[in-house]
Amino acid sequence: MHTKLINDQLRAGIRNGGGAILAILIFGTVGYMQLEGWGALDAFYMTVITISTVGITEVHPLSDAGRMFTSLLIFGGVGVMAYSLGRFAEFMFQRSVTNVLGRRSMMKKIASMKQHIIICGYGRTGTRLVSEMMSAGKPFVVIDDNEDAAKRMDQLGIPHIPGDATEEETLEQANLQQAESLVAALGTDADNLFLTLTASGLSSELRIIARVHDPDNTRKFHKAGASRVVSPISTGVNQITQLLTRPYVVDLVELVASDKSIALEVIEHEIGDNSTMLNQSLAEARVRQTLGALVIAVKHNDGTTAFDPGPEMRLRLGDTLVAIRQPDESDQSI
Incomplete structure (x- = not known):
């Protein structure tokens, strides 16, 4: 809560600084146009080089009024620029520190997990699993090497490890030895098969549930150490068959599974x-x-x-x- 308050204050400072810079640019541009009779582009350029103190030669010779105006613009503009850049640097520093401390806290939490679920892959299957695990109050950690997925999980506060789930080091970071189950839900059967082999080699007691796209690969997954193999194609066909042959039974099961009021x-x-x-x-x-x-x-x-x-x-x-x-x-x- 304290960190959020600080970040909100820094964001407000950046917004105020940005607004002040814009006001100075408009003020300087209009001032040079009125005092010196310059065009908008020349007036804007002169304002920029003045408040940035880069020391570039004047666009056109200045009148006495123009020199006085430039002096005032330097004092005001430099102050505004210093304030804005200071707030921006402070915000970036605070954000970096927050990310480091937050990541360290999350890794410490993951290292202390026991009897948790390791979900490998934050795609369509992974996101649904995360939602269900959160509803059930089951401890879990997600492994995914996609940067966009990592950002989404950071925003949602989902415990996760950015990395390749097929690597032993990544699985060990997820505290594999203390885990109850692992779900292999990566993008391809080849990745899921290699993940299954790696995970079963690290922990023979681990329950591994693997998703397979091609049902013909089911036997390979069982040989690799998967406890259960789930095929969306086979599951879908079975469900359609049950709907055709025993529709009322399927309706009852789905009602119990989906209706939280039951x-x-x-x-x-x-x-x-x-x-x-x-x-x-x-x-x-x-x-x-x-x-x-x-x-x-x-x-x-x-x-x-x-x-x-x-x-x-x-x-x-x-x-x-x-x-x-x-x-x-x-x-x-x-």
Whole structure:
């Protein structure tokens, strides 16, 4: 807030100085035209060389009145120029210091992040992801080497790292070892594939979600270490197919996902070492009372998923419960 106040004051100083310079130029031009009978161009040029004190010879010989006018113009013009240039230099210095300190503060914040999302690419996909992460309150950092994108993120206060996301050094600056997931949303499949290889090599535990333009490349991404591969083409075709075959189901899912007034959300709960649900059946674990949620699937540690599990299903270490609940209900201690 204090920095913003200083910047506003400096901008006001620059505006006032610019207005004063314009007034001096008009005053000098009109004065020479009236006193010496010069044309507008000669009068303007004489005014410029006078207030800038460059020492160039007079355009035309001056009368006594013209010399007096020139003297007054020098005193007034030099003062105005000194003030304006001083405010401009002060503004540029303050801006540089603010950028350096702001960048340092942002990098410090990124270095302290844990279980965050790394979004590589601030294009159409990246901007939508950022909006969703901000709405969900999920910590994230964006990597993009585009200068215009960096300026937009600076203005919006989005934590970001300007650089090549495929470089190990850039990923390490994003605190990759502490990240929960990485989204590869660069411009081409080749860049996303190389990014996936680099990221999976740096952290084998990292969940990598890669966007692929050509669905035929999906297998390559899985081999490179991607946990999930998303193809806009395949997703679009699947959605159209569902709209044609099961339109009411799609309408219901989209309504729940998009309408913020509907108090319903899907949650994931992992069964850890300290969970009271460990080695218990769903009936014994009393999930509905404990989590305040209805279990719709259980993802086992071996990668298989049991949908609509029965009450007799026993929960093992590493299992993940997928459930739906009212978001205003607070989680209870497990």
